[in-house]
Amino acid sequence: MSKQVAVFTCKKIRDISCIGCIKCFKAVSDRAGEFSRYIDEDEVEIVAMTNCGDCPGLTMPRAVLLMENLKAQGREVDVIHFGTCMVKAVQTAACPINLDKLKITFENKFKKEVVIGTHNY
Numbered sequence: 001m002s003k004q005v006a007v008f009t010c011k012k013i014r015d016i017s018c019i020g021c022i023k024c025f026k027a028v029s030d031r032a033g034e035f036s037r038y039i040d041e042d043e044v045e046i047v048a049m050t051n052c053g054d055c056p057g058l059t060m061p062r063a064v065l066l067m068e069n070l071k072a073q074g075r076e077v078d079v080i081h082f083g084t085c086m087v088k089a090v091q092t093a094a095c096p097i098n099l100d101k102l103k104i105t106f107e108n109k110f111k112k113e114v115v116i117g118t119h120n121y
Helices: 019-030 033-038 059-072 086-090 099-110
Strands: 002-009 045-051 079-082 113-116
Touching: 002 019, 002 086, 002 099, 019 033, 019 045, 019 079, 019 113, 033 113, 086 099, 086 113, 099 113
Parallel strands: 002 045, 002 079, 079 113
Antiparallel strands: none
8 A cells, every 4th residue: 555645845944944854854754754554555745835825824825735736637636745844833933824724624525534743854
C-alpha cells in the first residue's frame, strides 16, 4: 500500500527555519514525526506542497486550487498535512490561523484525512 500526501507550509517562515522543506522530506523518508503513522506503508509520496496563501489565511482558496490541479494532472491525495512550520507560526509568530478549525473545514470540504504537523526536528 502507499499514501499520497499533500503538505501545506507557512509562507512566511517556510524557508527561514527549514530551507527547501528538507526536514519534511527527511521525515517522510524516515517515517518520523507525524509521518510515523505510515510506518506500515510500502510507499509515502509527497505529491504536492504549497504554502498557506499568506496571512490572514488564504489557505482554503489555495487548497481548492491545489485539488483542482491534482485532478487535472491525474493525481490523487490521501492525506493532507499542515507542516510543522504552520504549527510553529501559530505558536510563536502570532499566525491567525486556527489549525484545529481549518482541519475540520478541510476534512468536511475535501473528505480527506488532515494531520496537524509533519516532523519534530
